[in-house]
Amino acid sequence: xxEKHKEVIVKIIKVHKLVLEKKLMAWxxxxxxLFNGGQNDDTALKNxxxxxxxxxxxxxxxxxxxxxxxxxxxxxxxxxxxxxxxEPELPRFNAQLTAxxxxxxxxxxxxxxxxxxxxxxxxxxxxxxxxxxxxxxxIHVNPPQVRAIIVSEAQAREILIAEDSAHHxxxxxxxxxxxxxxxxxxxxxxSVSTMEYNSTSGILSANFRNMSLRRIRRPDxxxxxxxxxxxxxxxxxxxxHVGTNExxxxxxxxxxxxxxxxxxxxxxxxxxxxxxxxxFSEPQRIPFSVPEAVEWHRLRECLNMKWKAEVCxxxxxxxxxxxxxxxxxxxxxxxxxxxxxTWAMFNKENLVNRTFTFWQWFYSTLNxxxxxxxxxxxxxxxxxxxxxxxxxxxxxxxxxxxTFMLRFSDSxxxxxxxxxxxxxxxxxxx
Numbered sequence: 504x505x506e507k508h509k510e511v512i513v514k515i516i517k518v519h520k521l522v523l524e525k526k527l528m529a530w531x532x533x534x535x536x537l538f539n540g541g542q543n544d545d546t547a548l549k550n551x552x553x554x555x556x557x558x559x560x561x562x563x564x565x566x567x568x569x570x571x572x573x574x575x576x577x578x579x580x581x582x583x584x585x586x587x588x589x590e591p592e593l594p595r596f597n598a599q600l601t602a603x604x605x606x607x608x609x610x611x612x613x614x615x616x617x618x619x620x621x622x623x624x625x626x627x628x629x630x631x632x633x634x635x636x637x638x639x640x641x642i643h644v645n646p647p648q649v650r651a652i653i654v655s656e657a658q659a660r661e662i663l664i665a666e667d668s669a670h671h672x673x674x675x676x677x678x679x680x681x682x683x684x685x686x687x688x689x690x691x692x693x694s695v696s697t698m699e700y701n702s703t704s705g706i707l708s709a710n711f712r713n714m715s716l717r718r719i720r721r722p723d724x725x726x727x728x729x730x731x732x733x734x735x736x737x738x739x740x741x742x743x744h745v746g747t748n749e750x751x752x753x754x755x756x757x758x759x760x761x762x763x764x765x766x767x768x769x770x771x772x773x774x775x776x777x778x779x780x781x782x783f784s785e786p787q788r789i790p791f792s793v794p795e796a797v798e799w800h801r802l803r804e805c806l807n808m809k810w811k812a813e814v815c816x817x818x819x820x821x822x823x824x825x826x827x828x829x830x831x832x833x834x835x836x837x838x839x840x841x842x843x844x845t846w847a848m849f850n851k852e853n854l855v856n857r858t859f860t861f862w863q864w865f866y867s868t869l870n871x872x873x874x875x876x877x878x879x880x881x882x883x884x885x886x887x888x889x890x891x892x893x894x895x896x897x898x899x900x901x902x903x904x905x906t907f908m909l910r911f912s913d914s915x916x917x918x919x920x921x922x923x924x925x926x927x928x929x930x931x932x933x
Contacts (some may be wrong), residue, residue: 505592511565512599515558519603522554523610527635531613532786535759538620539781539805540812548615552635552705555611559639562607566600569593605752608743611635612754615708618737620777621770622761624716632739632756633708634698640745642707643700649709649741650680651694652687655722656734659757659790662686679753680740688735689719689763698741709741719763731772734760734780734791760791775850775862778809799829800840802849806865814872816882824889832861859916867917877919885909886919899924 530547537543573593616631632649669678696709721733737758744751760780762773782805784793807820829838832848834855850862872881880886886909895908904924912918
């Protein structure tokens with residue numbers, strides 16, 4: 504009997520790691536890229552929930568069997584050498600199953616719909632959290648409340664250190680709700696929502712529809728960092744009671760990094776911070792460390808993904824367009840796929856003889872092409888866009904008179920420049 508329990512526990516731990524450390528982590532990593540133009544994968548989350556529900560059921564049933572065995576041994580004491588040697592196994596199995604159940608519940612508490620990563624104060628926003636064990640453990644019978652608080656990057660790191668200490672001292676890395684709330688660095692209105700179970704979809708979730716960040720306390724600036732480089736996160740907290748309060752699980756989930764702005768003119772630079780962070784952060788990192796420099800080919804893929812998603816086009820940027828972006832980013836200097844791009848080159852240092860950065864220029868062209876009137880011409884590939892003035896003129900000189908080309912302006916943000924074959928012919932005669 505003991506060997507069977509041991510075998511089941513080994514298999515549970517193996518499946519547990521596969522689901523939570525691989526499948527769920529892959530889904531979270533995919534979610535990171537949504538702001539950058541990635542696609543949401545609802546099917547993957549549905550499949551993960553099916554695994555989590557089965558795991559919760561198996562863990563709970565096995566735990567109940569172990570408890571019944573323990574009860575029977577107290578009621579019917581048997582003085583057998585074989586049984587005596589096996590008695591210590593039962594409490595150990597119970598502890599293992601309880602630990603696995605705790606890990607499953609805390610890990611399956613996820614943010615299904617992230618809050619906006621560029622968040623303007625005094626503006627309504629939403630988010631949704633979900634427990635992937637559904638109606639298992641009957642948590643939905645006593646619907647728990649979920650609370651949202653905002654914390655700074657430094658405080659997010661402090662939370663992880665505190666959780667690590669709690670793990671070593673108590674074997675449980677999750678703090679209670681009041682301890683988490685002490686880290687709040689701002690005030691969110693409508694920050695409490697009750698979890699609801701949808702019997703049709705089998706989803707147990709809490710939907711935050713009308714949150715608003717009323718105020719924020721900013722940390723001291725680090726060096727030359729600006730407010731649009733400061734990162735925060737929204738922490739979602741809940742307490743789940745199982746059975747007749749036999750088990751209490753404190754759960755939490757940290758949102759993706761957020762940049763808080765107070766004016767619309769800060770959105771461009773804030774978007775740069777989020778794009779860079781989402782594209783180049785590593786899984787399981789310390790919040791919110793991100794490399795200061797990356798290879799050009801990685802940034803090129805990121806810009807292409809963002810462009811396709813925002814402009815809603817089915818085709819990639821051409822090799823000529825990407826080469827031109829590299830030419831601007833490297834300020835006309837030679838570069839290759841493995842050339843290093845720094846954050847400063849991307850969105851701190853202005854382009855040569857310009858009053859704006861590379862990202863500010865790229866972002867303005869992005870917004871221009873999102874406009875309905877311009878977008879249809881881009882979809883028809885009637886706008887060349889990313890091409891230098893000399894290359895544009897070189898091509899037009901080989902065309903018939905009356906031919907013109909539309910390219911993105913180098914000197915004006917969010918503007919198109921028209922070069923005409925007739926103009927070039929007149930210039931050549933002067």
